[in-house]
Amino acid sequence: MASALLAMSVFTVIQLLEQDSLDSFLKISWYCFAVAIPLLVATIFVISIEIMMLPTTILHSKYVIGIRFMGYITALVGILMLFFHFSWVGGFLFLISIIIALTSVGDSTLLLSEYHKETAKLIAQAQQLAKQESKQA
Numbered sequence: 001m002a003s004a005l006l007a008m009s010v011f012t013v014i015q016l017l018e019q020d021s022l023d024s025f026l027k028i029s030w031y032c033f034a035v036a037i038p039l040l041v042a043t044i045f046v047i048s049i050e051i052m053m054l055p056t057t058i059l060h061s062k063y064v065i066g067i068r069f070m071g072y073i074t075a076l077v078g079i080l081m082l083f084f085h086f087s088w089v090g091g092f093l094f095l096i097s098i099i100i101a102l103t104s105v106g107d108s109t110l111l112l113s114e115y116h117k118e119t120a121k122l123i124a125q126a127q128q129l130a131k132q133e134s135k136q137a
Contacts, residue, residue, distance in 0.1 A: 039071030
């Protein structure tokens with residue numbers, strides 16, 4: 001999700017650079033992308049660290065979750081403002097779609113988080129058993 005939002009944000013900023021003037025929706029979009037791009041880059045960096053270290057280490061601190069959340073939300077608000085720039089109806093339809101998507105993604109994320117916690121517990125138990133067996137041998 002972070003990679004797709006980052007690509008969309010960068011692409012949109014490049015397109016906005018070509019505009020002579022920005023209306024209020026496009027200015028809000030511009031500011032949102034100015035915040036979202038660095039946060040999404042940081043999110044991708046953290047995700048790559050998690051992939052290398054999983055399942056033994058999961059970086060779910062409040063700080064990391066906050067960076068992800070703010071990156072996702074500011075990018076989505078930036079895209080939402082683009083839709084509102086072109087059409088109020090399109091903006092509201094996109095807003096409804098965002099709410100539905102975030103609800104389903106949130107549920108999936110919670111399930112995945114629980115899976116990672118259980119996996120980490122099982123690995124820790126297996127390591128303890130291996131240590132006990134090596135001591136007995």
